[in-house]
Amino acid sequence: AQSVTQLGSHVSVSEGALVLLRCNYSSSVPPYLFWYVQYPNQGLQLLLKYTTGATLVKGINGFEAEFKKSETSFHLTKPSAHMSDAAEYFCAVSDLGYSTLTFGKGTMLLVSP
């Protein structure tokens, strides 16, 4: 079985500060990992994904994430937060043999001026 844990339902940062959103997963086989972002009253939009190869993955809007197998983690970072980054972020995992994604419960990112 696969599962995803996102630490912190809410994260608050100041504009210009580092953004760090945490994601840990459990999987019996090498996982495929995803980060999605959801703006108010919209569906989810893919930020980035890890499948194989380089463990540091760059996505849209300056976000990146690093797959660390030893820590079973896939944390999302951005060096400098912008007001427009305020949204809910979801980590997801796709396990071998599964055609569907399992999502974490989401982390709401709040950015203050």
Place this chain on the structure above:
Amino acid sequence: GAGVSQSPSNKVTEKGKDVELRCDPISGHTALYWYRQSLGQGLEFLIYFQGNSAPDKSGLPSDRFSAERTGGSVSTLTIQRTQQEDSAVYLCASSGDRGRGSPLHFGNGTRLTVT
């Protein structure tokens, strides 16, 4: 637009009534998913269609929930005898590839409120 389209965007219904939620996937996408998003609960998988294969219904919470996909395109999620706990945002997504690394393209969802 070429995105996933869901209708209605909002639906208010009385407890015990049936509702139908519609999803138009991106043209040519063979995979279609329904998820339910409840406050603080993240996204809960409901059902998955892939081409002409039998759907994966393992996420449907009860026999009051059903879904069909006609002609490999449009899908309808039906909830019979709605209950207050069915209140949530129902999200549809489609994907154009069988591979598990394929990203899902989501619609804006239908917000269902059961009174």
